[in-house]
Amino acid sequence: TSSAHVADWAMMIARTDWDVPKHRGISYFLVDMRSPGIEVRPLVQITGFAHFNEVFLTDVKVPAANLVDQPGNGWRVANTTLSNERSMIGSGSGISFQSILELAHTLGRGDDPLVRQELAHSYTRFHLVSWLAGRARARASRGDHLGPEASVLKLLASQKMAADGDLVMALQGAGGMLKLEDAPFDGMWQSYFLNQWSVRIGGGTEQIQRNVLGERVLGLPSENRPDKVLPFKDVPRN
Template identity: 50%
Template sequence: MDATDTPELAAFRAEARTWLAENAPEHAGTVKHRLHFEHADTAREYEEAELASVRAAKAWQARLHAGGWAGVSWPAAFGGRGGTPGQEAVFAEESDRADVSVGPLLIGLKMVGPTLMRHGTTAQCAAHLGPLLSGQSVWCQLYSEPEAGSDLAALRTRAVLDEAAGEWVVTGQKVWTSSAQVADWAILLARTDVDVPKHQGITYFLVDMRSPGIEVRPLRQMNGSYHFNEVFLDAVRIPADQVVGEVNGGWKVVHTTLAAERAMIGGGGGEKARALLALAVSRGRDGDPLVRQRIAEVFTLDEILRFLGLKMRAAIARGVQPGPEGSIMKLLVARRAHEAAAAALAIEGEAALLAGADAPDDGAWQQQLLSAQGLRIGGGTDFIQLNAIAERILGLPRRRQPDKDTPFRELTARGRKEDRP
């Protein structure tokens, strides 16, 4: 039992812990932080390891589904357990202790699912929510673009309607796409009207990643992995019934997905202080006052994030969707990841200079320090989150947007002139 559990949550925790003890051991260690394939030397090796990770995640999700533990807080009408956000949080905590995860499926379960339940058609929900819960489908998101930077609304991927065929024809490029190599489906943002301001001409699509015209190219990161990819779309055809929400109304839909993503990132990572303490004990440094101080700082962030998570789940239980508060959690998760990894390397001492199998814990903390930098970018940069906090929580004046009412066609034409020597 956790000290913050109500009697009802305590009973639920006991039930979850018992079921996990009986079912999790053979799946333990699955897809935990991707550390088991961060050292792949080539993109092909990484892809093979990622496929193995997907298979493990699917097998575990199928076990959850069969046992009635898939989609703990999803409404029963959509195939879930119909529980509370608090119960979902408890199950996540117990799963972390049992060392099991559905890592590669999280985009679908935590971002696509909530978006479809809120904005999708009956047919879209029927087609996709079941496979998500049973572990049959992997999703990725096709949002970021090379020329859009942090301004997602400046995306240039175009979708043109072929009315005779009842299909949208999409051409463009996306970048920083997680799991694109192994995804079955993707959520896609594309521009469907260039004669209105940039936020108004965007449409939200569902796209089969096996569609002709899609090419995925892996990107090597500074931590040595190929987790991210760039995706090229060359006249990809998407049936008209795969639009989520209204045509040109995708910006409203994407807010749901982005809020869910920030809540997912903000609620992830588990406790760090406990792992740091174990490392300090193993290195004989748990009595060092400077080490204890650094562990205490990380423990403080652990607790702040835990209580913010409780507050967010309580709001969700009242019917309030995740909002800008998720930006606070995302900022703190990125900060904690960096501080925890830096503390770990300080504890390791000279061994921190090693990597891979030569380093303590197979170089897990070294990998986390390198990977932590991506948390400051993915899901919206730190500066985007700070703007959201300033404007939507603190009520500070919104930053000036000189292009807010300018048709997108004029913005791109102006950009082309400025790019000329």
């Protein structure tokens, strides 16, 4: 759970009806993180910081008043939540092209023709993500539901962060192997590079985004899932 160690409230989807197929019968609740029985264990990432957490709930009581929307509509609410999260991650991920350009010039690499070519790619990525983010904000401002375009934005932003991370590390040369105060700029760019995996997981992995786009945009057949129509109580489990 992202930021559970500092959160006052959490979102939880829970099965409340076992007699309907798996994507129905799920309800969406708000959970007070100060409730008795909640244990949060931060997961330290490769950056040295903790953003994700394990959350354990033991006999936690959630009031019926904390139900969001109608019972059984949790999957729909969760998808709306995920679409907005993907749009938020896509809109806020990464750094400006200007910062990368300044880094290249500061390190004396700005006139290298190969570096200039990579900078042109970075410039293109930055503006593509910016324009897609603007489109998502415009839809949200009109009250429209964010559909698969949120997955497009999230996927492209993840790829941008990965490619820009490779670029800023390459610009530093051997200095890219250092960290913290031993590294150029106190390791700021190393942290950016390492943080990309957090962004690529949050809001659904890149593989999940590709599944969403393949099925909902390109109309490709989904995986064969015979359990999709079975009552959840009849789905085979280990």
